Amino acid sequence: MVNGQWYPPEWPVRIRALAEGTLTPVAPKRAATVILLKDTDRAPVVHMLRRRTSMAFAGGAYAYPGGGVDPRDDERQVRWAGPTRAWWANRLGVDETSAQAIVCAAVRETYEEAGVLLAGPTPDTVVGDTTGDDWEADRAALVARDLSFAEFLDRRGLVLRSDLLGAWTRWITPEFEPRRYDTWFFVAALPEGQRTRNASTEADRTVWIRPADAADGYDKGELLMMPPTVATLRQLLPYAAAAEVLAAAPARDLTPVLAKARLADGEVVLSWPGHDEFTKHIPTGGAPA
Secondary structure (H helix, E strand, O other): OOOOEOOOOOHHHHHHHHHOOOOOOOOOEEEEEEEEEEOOOOOOEEEEEEEOOOOOOOOOOEEOOEEEOOOHHHHOOOOEEOOOHHHHHHHHOOOHHHHHHHHHHHHHHHHHHHOOOOEEOOOOOOOOOOOOHHHHHHHHHHHOOOOOHHHHHHHHOOEEEHHHOEEEEEEEOOOOOOOOEEEEEEEEEOOOOOOOOOOOOOEEEEEEEOHHHHHHHHHOOOOOEOHHHHHHHHHHOOOOOHHHHHHHHHHOOOOOEEOEEEEEOOEEEEEEOOEEEEEEEEEOOOOOO
């Protein structure tokens, strides 16, 4: 392969079916992903995990911690610090109830998959080390969905720190995919006193890596990634510190990026608006180019 773009073998058939009108798209589920950063002497680094090769979706690909919204986080208000739910609703382009659920998903998934918790006992503090057995028991209960995030925060007497997050971009899984997500990508800095670990059952390794090095690995075909991951890595290149990234987040355009598939001159053309590098041309009966 020329680069490390993840491309499932079943896509051409599904793309043709969509273009011909014989495939009905499924509705995307809400999801959140967090690009966790920390500063080094050379440049900020990002926390990435490699999905297990046995995973049906994007096996072997490098990604950020993230996952689907828990509907229970729509139902119960949590202790909240930072911009109001109304502010987040306007920023994310949803109603206030959904805004809380999406932000909760971002914080919960970062804790579930990286062991990092963007919450504290007061609106201006963050918890310290979360590697103890009692913390791990709660994290496991969250993963199993035996415990909602709102219940977890209440049990611990914690305030969700929405001010530690910045909304960065939004991507929607292509219409020809059988499993679709409407995903908001957030940025956050690793809180002082906390450390990441591979807490995800879906990942076989994690790394802290400079965005430039990760993007270079993708360009060389050494690191497998999905288009949103590569795109966000490239967007981080101009920034010299995590604080700069967070400061830039409020001005970012959150218009959803959705892949388009069309038939043209005997081939299927797959493109992501605004991201020409990911365009694929799929000849009838052939492989993508």
